[in-house]
Amino acid sequence: MPASAIGIDFGTTNSSIAHASNSGDVELVHFPQTGGLTDAYRSLLYLEQEREGGAKVTKSWTGPEGIERYLAAETKGRLIQSLKSFLSSRTLHGTEVFGRRVTLEDLIARILRDLREKAELQLEPGFDLPWLAGPCILLERKKKPMTVTPRVVLSRRFILPDMNQ
Secondary structure, eight states: OOOEEEEEEEOSSSEEEEEEEETSSSSHHHEEEEEEEESOOOOOEEEEEETTTTTEEEEEHHHHOOOOHHOSSOOOOOOEOOOOGGTTSSSEEEEETTTTTEEEEHHHHHHHHHHEEEHHHHHHHTTTSOOOGGEEEEEESSSSOOOEEEEEOOGGGGGGSSSSO
């Protein structure tokens, strides 16, 4: 019997996860959104700054939850979309979020961690999503035009503490 498998498509606009069971059936993971479920998880990050106990705290949401939070916010925070498109840049390494420097990799890892956590809720018990998917290994050109080396491996960042701190 073939082993159960997961396919992850981390896209610039939308991401999705498919599960192939031991029987060979393939099913897309569905994510909650207002009015039902979707199999397209928006690859975006929404951040707000709030006061908690006199201190400013950055809160973040991704995917459909990020969109809903953004639309409902009276005072808009920062909505970041199409992060994947910046990964090929040799000059962009991060951005300022409410006065704090955040790397591009950490922003993307936040989206991927939520994607992973929400998918794991629907998978068969004991099934662990892989720590690494192909699109998470990115390449950049070094001094020699034909030489490519890994720029970043996001796999370890799936388990980093939440940006909500």
